[in-house]
Amino acid sequence: MHRLFFVFSVAVMMTCSATSAEKPSTAPRTAALPAASDCSFGQPPQRRAEGCNRALARTINFGNMLDTRRLGMGPKLRDEFITLSKAAGFTAIRLTVRWDAHAEYKPPYTIRPAFFEYVDRAIKVATDQKLAIIIDMHHYTSMNNRAKTERPRFLALWTQIAERYRNAPATVMFELLNEPNGLHTQDTWNQLLPAVLKVIRASNPHRTLIVGGAQWNTRVALETLQLPADDRNLIATFHYYDPMETTHQGAEWVQGSDAWLGAKCCTQAELQAIKYDFEEVEQWAKAERRPVLLGEFGVYSKADEKTRVTWTTAVREQAEAHGFSWAYWELASTFGVLEPATLTWRKWLLKTLLPQSPVL
Ligand code: GLC
Secondary structure, eight states, rough: OOOOOOOOOOHHHHHHHHHTTTSSSSSOOOOOOOOOOOOSSSSHHHHHHHHHHHHHTTTEEEEEESSEEEEEEEOOOHHHHHHHHHHTTEEEEEEOGGGGGGGGGSTTOOBBBHHHHHHHHHHHHHHHOOOEEEEEEOHHHHHHHHHHHHHHHHHHHHHHHHHHHHTSSSTTEEOOOOOOOSSSHHHHHHHHHHHHHHHHHHHHHTTOEEEEEEEOOOOOGGGOOOOOTOOOOOEEEEOOOOSSHHHHHHHHHHHTGGGTTTOOOOOOOHHHHHHHHHHHHHHHHHHHHHEEEEEOOOOOOOHHEEEHHHHHHHHHHHHHHHTTTEEESOOOSSSSSSETTTTTOOOOHHHHHHHTTOOO
16 A cells, blocks of 8 residues: 555565575465365464465455444355355455454443344355355544554454454464554554454464554565564465556555556566565565465456566465465455456456456
8 A cells, every 4th residue: 555665675686686596486376275174273373373374275355344433334244255266266354354343432342242243154155165265354534543442442353353263263364454454554553463363362372363564464564573483373464466557557545646547567567566575574484484374466457467467476476475364355345356346356366366266
């Protein structure tokens, strides 16, 4: 979401060339499909996080369904979306949920039971389909405007969610907060993390949790994200939309983006920049021993098809080449790979994500 200009130091360049020399440059490694037993409670935390991240190898974001202020502002969440995703070859769904818009504003900040039922249903259908599912806290704008005063409510929401799903299988994972930004800085996020981990771990000591940095979950924020060294059951996440001129051209929610309409993908320099960015994240992941999920990437539908195909393919291949799981943004809305009215795949776009899909 956030435009970043990045200058590569000589040291990073040297590290990058050392890394790429070990890898074939034209044929990226493909993340192996997960074995069901890879994501279960019966293994040590570090291996569980790695196994559960493999279950997220090819994830599809269910964006704009439950993450809006009022339900119905985006596509209605349907069971068929889940079964179709499974049939196409996705391994998991990331369910983006705007919990704060469906909870009381006063203690104990009760989440409306009827709203919980949508999430219950998605978890059930996904689990029946043997899909992993991420339950994400999305679009929590009050956290970005006043993280400190919103803190008790944020913790109370997680207490309720964690207690409700304490008996869910290991393939149900929680993502603590989507894209902290604005006044919710890396400092406030680093201070809040131990508190939210504590409330979730009280009822879910063994569940794999997903955490990204502040600054819209950009990759650079990983560098200053303070994950507790003794909690090995965590997956680190980042979002990737660079260059913003390409991915967010004409996006109504990004000021000035009409000026980018017509931006193409990609020059050699842009492709090289994407590669360097992913190499940097891999260096970080190796140093920190954390599995990584690329939790969002995609191009808005106002870009031309060739641009969307080229960028999406390049980024998806980089994720796989660096051993990250990925989650495309998104299924059935404005970046959508599925046409919701007819429940048909946009095959030219699906092919960029799942070239071996049986539905192509
Ligand atoms: C973030 C936002 C979502 C937006 C997407 C792409 O996830 O929450 O609303 O569509 O990024 O900009």
